Amino acid sequence: MTKLTTLIISFLLLLSLPVLLNSCFQKEKQLPAPTSELLSESFLSWNGDSLPNYPIGKPKISIVKISIPPxxxxxxxxxxxxxAGVLLKGRLTVVDVKGNIxxxxxxxPIIEVVNxxxxxxxxGDESAEILVFYAGAEGMEIVVKDSISN
Incomplete structure (x- = not known):
C-alpha cells in the first residue's frame, strides 16, 4: 500500500470515527411511555338509572366475551x-323496556342497566363482540333471561 493510500484510508477512518463512536455509545432508544385512558365513570347506567349497592356476600367478578352474529x-x-363492558368489534344497539336506545x-364503553x-x-354485516365485567357475589346469577318476553 502506498503512503498516499494509507493516508487517505486513515483520513476517512478519522472522519467516520465520531459517527462510529456515537452509534456505539448512543443511549438506548426511548420506548413510548405507558398510558391510561378513562373510558367511562358514572353512578348511573347508560339509560340514566342509578346503580344499586353492591351485593352482600363473598365478591365474585366475572369477565365474559359475548359475540353477536350479524x-x-x-x-x-x-x-x-x-x-360494564367495552364493545371490541362491530356495532350494537341496546334497547331497554322503557324505550331507551x-x-x-x-x-x-357501556355501564349496563341493573334489574x-x-x-x-x-x-350490521359483521359480528359484534363485547367484553363485559360483572361485579356479583357468590351464588348470584349475572344474567337472567326474561321468560315473559321470549
Missing amino acids: NSELPHHYHPVIN LEMKAGD TIHYGKNN
Whole structure:
C-alpha cells in the first residue's frame, strides 16, 4: 500500500470515527411511555338509572366475551348485578323496556342497566363482540333471561 493510500484510508477512518463512536455509545432508544385512558365513570347506567349497592356476600367478578352474529339479537334479559363492558368489534344497539336506545360502535364503553329488562341487537354485516365485567357475589346469577318476553 502506498503512503498516499494509507493516508487517505486513515483520513476517512478519522472522519467516520465520531459517527462510529456515537452509534456505539448512543443511549438506548426511548420506548413510548405507558398510558391510561378513562373510558367511562358514572353512578348511573347508560339509560340514566342509578346503580344499586353492591351485593352482600363473598365478591365474585366475572369477565365474559359475548359475540353477536350479524343481523341477530340477544334474548331479552336483565342483570341482578352491576356490570360494564367495552364493545371490541362491530356495532350494537341496546334497547331497554322503557324505550331507551343506546347505539354503540367498536371501542365504546357501556355501564349496563341493573334489574331492567333489555336486549342487544346487531343490525350490521359483521359480528359484534363485547367484553363485559360483572361485579356479583357468590351464588348470584349475572344474567337472567326474561321468560315473559321470549
